[in-house]
Amino acid sequence: MSISYLQKQKSKISLGKAGAWIFLGVILFISLFPVFWMLRTALSPNQNLFSANLDLFPDGMSLNNFKRILGFATLEEAQAMGGSGASLNFLLYLWNSIKFTLTVVLGTVTFAVCGGYALARLNFRGRNAIFYLLMSGLLVPSMFATIPNFILIIKLHLLNTFAGSVAPFVFGTPFAVFFMRQFFISFPKEIEESSELDGLGVLGRLRKIVLPMSLPPIYTLALITGVGAWNEYLWPYLVSNDENKRVLTVGLRIFLAQSPSTAPDWAGLMAATTMTIVPVIIILAIFGKKMIGSIQLTGFK
Amino acid sequence: MTPQKKAVTMSQSKLFRRDRQGKVAFFLLLPTLIGFSLFYIYPTIRGIALSFTNTIDLGTPGENVGFENYIKVFQDPIFWNAVRVTLQYVVINIGSQTVIALGLAVAMDRLTTKTWIKIALLMPWLIPGVSAAMLYRWMLNPLIGVINQFLAIFGHPGYLFFGSETMAMPTVALVNTWRFVGYTSLLIYAGIQMIPKNLYEAASLDGATERKLFTKITLPLLRPVLVMVMVVSFIGSFQIFDTMVIATDGGPMNSTRAINYYIFEKAFEQYKIGYAAAMATLLLIFLALLSLIQMRIARASDSDLSQA
Numbered sequence: 299m300s301i302s303y304l305q306k307q308k309s310k311i312s313l314g315k316a317g318a319w320i321f322l323g324v325i326l327f328i329s330l331f332p333v334f335w336m337l338r339t340a341l342s343p344n345q346n347l348f349s350a351n352l353d354l355f356p357d358g359m360s361l362n363n364f365k366r367i368l369g370f371a372t373l374e375e376a377q378a379m380g381g382s383g384a385s386l387n388f389l390l391y392l393w394n395s396i397k398f399t400l401t402v403v404l405g406t407v408t409f410a411v412c413g414g415y416a417l418a419r420l421n422f423r424g425r426n427a428i429f430y431l432l433m434s435g436l437l438v439p440s441m442f443a444t445i446p447n448f449i450l451i452i453k454l455h456l457l458n459t460f461a462g463s464v465a466p467f468v469f470g471t472p473f474a475v476f477f478m479r480q481f482f483i484s485f486p487k488e489i490e491e492s493s494e495l496d497g498l499g500v501l502g503r504l505r506k507i508v509l510p511m512s513l514p515p516i517y518t519l520a521l522i523t524g525v526g527a528w529n530e531y532l533w534p535y536l537v538s539n540d541e542n543k544r545v546l547t548v549g550l551r552i553f554l555a556q557s558p559s560t561a562p563d564w565a566g567l568m569a570a571t572t573m574t575i576v577p578v579i580i581i582l583a584i585f586g587k588k589m590i591g592s593i594q595l596t597g598f599k
Numbered sequence: 600m601t602p603q604k605k606a607v608t609m610s611q612s613k614l615f616r617r618d619r620q621g622k623v624a625f626f627l628l629l630p631t632l633i634g635f636s637l638f639y640i641y642p643t644i645r646g647i648a649l650s651f652t653n654t655i656d657l658g659t660p661g662e663n664v665g666f667e668n669y670i671k672v673f674q675d676p677i678f679w680n681a682v683r684v685t686l687q688y689v690v691i692n693i694g695s696q697t698v699i700a701l702g703l704a705v706a707m708d709r710l711t712t713k714t715w716i717k718i719a720l721l722m723p724w725l726i727p728g729v730s731a732a733m734l735y736r737w738m739l740n741p742l743i744g745v746i747n748q749f750l751a752i753f754g755h756p757g758y759l760f761f762g763s764e765t766m767a768m769p770t771v772a773l774v775n776t777w778r779f780v781g782y783t784s785l786l787i788y789a790g791i792q793m794i795p796k797n798l799y800e801a802a803s804l805d806g807a808t809e810r811k812l813f814t815k816i817t818l819p820l821l822r823p824v825l826v827m828v829m830v831v832s833f834i835g836s837f838q839i840f841d842t843m844v845i846a847t848d849g850g851p852m853n854s855t856r857a858i859n860y861y862i863f864e865k866a867f868e869q870y871k872i873g874y875a876a877a878m879a880t881l882l883l884i885f886l887a888l889l890s891l892i893q894m895r896i897a898r899a900s901d902s903d904l905s906q907a
Contacts, residue, residue: 443639
């Protein structure tokens with residue numbers, strides 16, 4: 299009896315396991331398929347999208363759509379491919395996005411490390427008051443702040459400048475400072491105290507002892523900040539909508555608006571969408587493993 | 600050096616340093632404080648002040664009108680509609696996202712430690728909101744989109760998705776579930792890793808089934824983590840904006856005009872700055888209250904975990 303019970307248990311478990319594998323497989327497929335479909339459409343000529351619309355690899359695949367959205371095709375060529383012929387330069391938008399993201403990440407990480415360290419380790423008057431004041435910033439929703447911030451940027455004459463587009467982000471966020479402070483508080487004091495005897499000052503300690511041992515949380519912060527900056531749409535749309543200063547997300551919106559609504563340039567739109575995703579996939583391919591660890595670090599600080 | 604002597608020099612050096620620490624701290628905190636004053640304190644005061652004015656031009660401040668904007672907001676059917684559709688979005692998004700993410704986390708925990716699976720699940724999280732919206736606008740195109748084409752094989756007439764008043768918001772919600780479910784599952788997965796493995800071993804030795812293990816061990820011990828993840832997702836979810844910009848423009852018939860999108864339109868397309876500021880202030884109050892509740896829960900769940 300006990301044997302048959304065990305067998306029953308075993309077959310039940312493997313049935314459950316099979317179900318769980320199928321569930322996992324389905325979600326994996328749903329996660330990945332849209333990106334495949336985007337690439338497939340981006341590589342197809344517009345004319346084919348109506349006829350061969352379920353083929354996984356339709357005829358006539360080429361990089362032509364990328365050529366025209368990156369500005370390497372003539373107006374006639376672009377129009378022949380189903381584009382509106384409006385000037386688009388996604389190569390420039392890509393560069394603007396990279397510049398924007400790197401600046402925001404660099405600023406946020408630097409200032410969050412400095413501020414977080416001061417709040418965690420240094421003794422000075424008003425430390426707690428400053429800390430709680432900064433934390434109250436966590437409560438401010440971005441749309442609420444966007445309205446007065448936009449007015450401020452106009453007043454400072456920073457509209458349509460790179461400085462204006464990074465200004466609200468580059469000094470770091472209350473979250474970033476809080477995140478680094480939490481880490482520095484748990485950083486073993488003994489290590490710092492022993493180096494103090496070696497005659498290192500506060501800045502020397504921070505640079506030579508603390509920083510090299512704080513790389514994992516710094517990577518995590520850089521990752522979260524980077525994803526946020528890369529995805530940012532509203533602020534760059536408001537502040538740097540100029541053709542030369544546009545980032546990818548804004549360029550994508552403008553491209554959609556210019557595309558004729560009767561026969562949208564889907565191949566071109568998907569090529570443009572690909573431009574916003576490719577850098578992300580490259581980063582994921584290189585740093586994927588590290589990122590997984592990073593995210594598990596953020597959950598429970 | 601004798602111990603006492605060492606102690607004396609230590610405390611002297613500390614004393615000397617404490618003086619200097621104030622200065623160093625000031626310099627280290629200066630950029631943070633500048634940014635915070637300019638882009639958090641100033642806009643909070645200014646934003647609330649604007650909500651009591653009739654400002655209709657970004658360059659020039661309007662006159663004080665007291666609570667007029669708030670009274671108008673409370674009488675605005677589109678505002679109440681925005682609240683309603685936002686809640687609809689949040690319920691569908693958070694509900695589906697949490698359930699699927701929990702399933703994924705448990706499945707990963709019991710079946711596999713393969714990193715590439717986690718990386719693949721994480722990918723949609725890295726895709727910008729506007730890009731995801733564009734991608735689904737194409738795939739869900741009623742005429743030539745891949746989903747309806749696929750359904751057509753089975754003789755199904757297909758759906759309007761973003762074009763249907765009843766389906767648009769659920770579709771937007773599921774697009775964002777697609778974006779965030781992998782990320783959420785990794786957070787929950789990390790929570791599961793904190794549950795001591797010997798609890799499972801002991802229970803299976805006693806003959807507990809997988810389902811029992813899940814309902815009697817995983818779920819109760821995971822509760823604080825789940826609550827945290829849900830509250831944080833809720834606060835983010837309530838501020839949905841990017842997807843509408845590409846996929847729906849708030850339509851059809853206001854069915855996806857969520858609160859953040861409505862504020863955006865009032866402020867930056869119709870230039871009713873005072874009115875938009877009043878709605879944004881209400882949003883600030885609501886989300887601030889929620890965050891405070893979240894911090895409360897966070898503190899409570901900390902002690903829960905240490906007891907476990």
